[in-house]
Amino acid sequence: MSEQSLLRLSIAVTALLAAFGITVGLVSGSFAIVFDGFYSLTDAFMTILALLVSRLIVTSAEPTAKGKLIDRFSVGFWHLEPMVLGLNGTLLMGAAVYAFISAVGSLLSGGRPIDFGPAVIFTIVTVTVSFAMWLFCRRANRALNSSFVALDSQAWAMTAALTSALLVAFAVGHAIEGTEFEWLSPYIDPGALALICLIIAPVPFSNVRQAVADILLVTPVELKQHVDAVAEAIVERHGFLSYRAYVARVGRGRQIELFFIAPSDWPPRHLSEWDAIRDEIGEAIGGEGPDRWLTIVFTGDPEWAD
Structure with a gap:
């Protein structure tokens, strides 16, 4: 499978999961799931941008490449790749910081009650799909050696890990309903969201740092x-x-x-x-x-x- 085909598949699966997540999040009242869907939509949008840049780079490198755009960028489109990677990482870190602040505010105001049934179903489906996509992208990138696919594979791994944490949190919340610990239920969703944001916020930093180094033409x-x-x-x-x-x-x-x-x-x-x-x-x-x-x-x- 080519780089572009793999990115197209990733975009389609991400968009479906994002739509599913936002719907379930609104129905269940879980802001953590809504954030997960929004995070996935942001990642899908950036993957579309990465796909366009990848196509430009591949097309411009062909010996028979012609056209007005090729004439305008006669030295190629490599410089767009670190720009996209840097923008992607910055947006994802910004979204995580914003969601963390929102989660802390919710915790301080008494938490947020949610319906744990749909939330558990969503996390099971998402963990399964994300883990499968991570394995598939990782195996395919051994031959492609693409920075875009590597970043996308990392995103799937992160999604699988973080949604697994949500699954545990929601399962615990569902289990304590009707018990003496039920008073903790409203704090589970914002607490899990705050913890997840603390984990994922620094993850794209290495990609942003490398992108900035490439943009500044730092000598490897x-x-x-x-x-x-x-x-x-x-x-x-x-x-x-x-x-x-x-x-x-x-x-x-x-x-x-x-x-x-x-x-x-x-x-x-x-x-x-x-x-x-x-x-x-x-x-x-x-x-x-x-x-x-x-x-x-x-x-x-x-x-x-x-």
């Missing part, structure tokens, strides 16, 4: 070390004076620019010889494909490289 340490090692070997092997390397990661794209400083008294060479050296460098760096942007320049003037 491991990639820079690898490119430096390749460039140093080329300098020693072919007798260049020095080199300059500029490396950045933008979403799934790797942007690498290499400048090799040659002695000014070198005799002229045929273009095929320079291309052979370029091929040697490209093979040593590895990762050839639509997501690698590699520029190799040979010059006798260091100012062209600085």
Whole structure:
């Protein structure tokens, strides 16, 4: 299954679960379930956006890609990927913070009574579907190695875990009805929601941090070390004076620019010889494909490289 097909499936399942959750939440009076549905809708919307960006990236990388949009973005659409991932994580963290504040307010005002029967049914269905989707997306992404699918898989795992916590809370609430502990029932829904929000709020932070690093073109340490090692070997092997390397990661794209400083008294060479050296460098760096942007320049003037 392709990245886009997997994202489409995830969107459809998420939208169905979200609609189911909001309906059950309104019927049962559970704000925790309503929040779960709203959270899922937000995730579905961002997955649709991720799907559009993924399609743009794949389409623009095709050799036969043409059109006005391609002409306007001639260096590709990689920069949109970290923007979407960053926006996704920020929205999810913001929703969790807002829901936590609401839950605390409800606890301070005496809680919120709910109908635990429909709530338990909802959580059982959601846990089952979420766990199945997490396993499916995780297995499929072993071959795809997609940041979007990885984030989506993480979202399904988080949904399964948090809904499991809701299931336990609602089961306890249902069990204490008609007992001496029934006075605790109104506090179960906002208490569970507050606890869930505390857990999920920091989860997207790592994705937001990586997205910001990509947007700011922060140089990946491991990639820079690898490119430096390749460039140093080329300098020693072919007798260049020095080199300059500029490396950045933008979403799934790797942007690498290499400048090799040659002695000014070198005799002229045929273009095929320079291309052979370029091929040697490209093979040593590895990762050839639509997501690698590699520029190799040979010059006798260091100012062209600085």
